[in-house]
Amino acid sequence: MKAFIKAISYYLPEKVLTNDELVNEFPEWSVDKIASKVGINQRHITAEDETSADLATKAAEKLFAENNLDKNAIDFILFCTQSPDYFLPTSACVIQNRLGLQTSCGALDFNLGCSGYVYGLSLAKGLIFAGIAKNVLLLTGETYSKFIHPKDKGNRTIFGDAGSASLISTEGFAEIGHFELGTDGKGANNLMVKSGGMRYPEAINDMTLDENGNPISSDHLYMNGAEIFNFTIEAVPQLVRNTLIKNNLELSDIHLCAFHQANKYMLNFLRKKLKIEEDQFYYYMSEVGNTVSSTIPILLTEAKKEEKLSGNVILAGFGVGYSWGGTVLKID
The missing domain is CATH 3.40.47.10 (Thiolase/Chalcone synthase)
Structure with missing residues (x-):
C-alpha cells in the first residue's frame, strides 16, 4: 500500500501588512533592512473576527473547486493549529459541518507549529496504511498575529497568517516516503x-x-x-x-x-x-x-x-x- 498527496491548495487573509507600514510604526527600521534580514516584503493578517478554522475552511473550499473533488469521498479530517477557535469543541468537527462533509467522517485537531505539516502527513499516511481512511483532508490554519504584541517589531516582521488544505489518498502526484x-x-x-x-x-x-x-x-x-x-x-x-x-x-x-x-x-x-x-x-x-x-x-x-x-x-x-x-x- 502507498499514500500520496493528491491535491494541495492554500488561502491567505485579505488584509496585508507591508514593510512600509511597519516602518511607519517603527521608524528606526527601514524597508530594505527588514527585507534583507528576514526575506519578507509583506505578510497577510487575519481580520479581528477571522479565525484559523475560517482560513482552513476557505483553503479546503479552494481545494475542492480547483481540483473538482468529490467532498463525499473525504473520510477523515486532520486539522493542525495552535490557535483553535475554542478550547472545545474540536475545530475539525466544526469544519466538517461547515464544509458539508459526510457524518461518517472522522475528525480531530492536533497542536503543532512549524513541524505540523510533516507530522500531519505522517498521521494521514498512518490512517491510510491502517485501513482506517482512504481520503484524508489534511488542513493547517494559524493566526499567530493574534498572539503578537503590537509593539513587537521583531515577530511582526516575520509571521503571517494562512491556511492550507491537502488531500492525502491512495493515489496522487506525490508518493509520501518514510519519516x-x-x-x-x-x-x-x-x-x-x-x-x-x-x-x-x-x-x-x-x-x-x-x-x-x-x-x-x-x-x-x-x-x-x-x-x-x-x-x-x-x-x-x-x-x-x-x-x-x-x-x-x-x-x-x-x-x-x-x-x-x-x-x-x-x-x-x-x-x-x-x-x-x-x-x-x-x-x-x-x-x-x-x-x-x-x-x-x-x-x-x-x-x-x-x-x-x-x-x-x-x-x-x-x-x-x-x-x-x-x-x-x-x-x-
Whole structure:
C-alpha cells in the first residue's frame, strides 16, 4: 500500500501588512533592512473576527473547486493549529459541518507549529496504511498575529497568517516516503504563549522590554531568537541526514528541498551548512511571511505551479516544541 498527496491548495487573509507600514510604526527600521534580514516584503493578517478554522475552511473550499473533488469521498479530517477557535469543541468537527462533509467522517485537531505539516502527513499516511481512511483532508490554519504584541517589531516582521488544505489518498502526484520525527521539550520556553491555557488561565501582566525595545510578555508570543537559531542549526542538518538514510537516498538524489520557511537568513545558513546548491533549494516567503504550519504546503503549491516538483523532494519542518520532522516525496 502507498499514500500520496493528491491535491494541495492554500488561502491567505485579505488584509496585508507591508514593510512600509511597519516602518511607519517603527521608524528606526527601514524597508530594505527588514527585507534583507528576514526575506519578507509583506505578510497577510487575519481580520479581528477571522479565525484559523475560517482560513482552513476557505483553503479546503479552494481545494475542492480547483481540483473538482468529490467532498463525499473525504473520510477523515486532520486539522493542525495552535490557535483553535475554542478550547472545545474540536475545530475539525466544526469544519466538517461547515464544509458539508459526510457524518461518517472522522475528525480531530492536533497542536503543532512549524513541524505540523510533516507530522500531519505522517498521521494521514498512518490512517491510510491502517485501513482506517482512504481520503484524508489534511488542513493547517494559524493566526499567530493574534498572539503578537503590537509593539513587537521583531515577530511582526516575520509571521503571517494562512491556511492550507491537502488531500492525502491512495493515489496522487506525490508518493509520501518514510519519516524522521523528533522532539526536545526542554526548549519549550524559547517559543511560547505562556498565559491563556489551563496552567496560567489569567493574564500575567508581566511585560518588560528587551535591549532592543521589544516587549517580552507572558501574555503574548515570546520567541528567543538566538536559542531558536541555535536549535535549528543543530537539529536540522541531522534531521536531513536521517531522513535521507530512512529513504535510502543521498543528497545528490534530491531534486528540491522544501524546508519550513522560518526566515531567509536562517534558511541560507542551513543551505550553506548542508552544502545544498541554490537551484535545489526553494524559497517562498517574501509575499506571505512565516505562516508556521502552512509554509511547506504553500511552498509546494507554488513550486508545483512553476513545474519545479519532480523526482525526490525532501520536506523538513522544525520549530516550536522543540519539534522537527522530515520526509521525502517521490514525484514521477
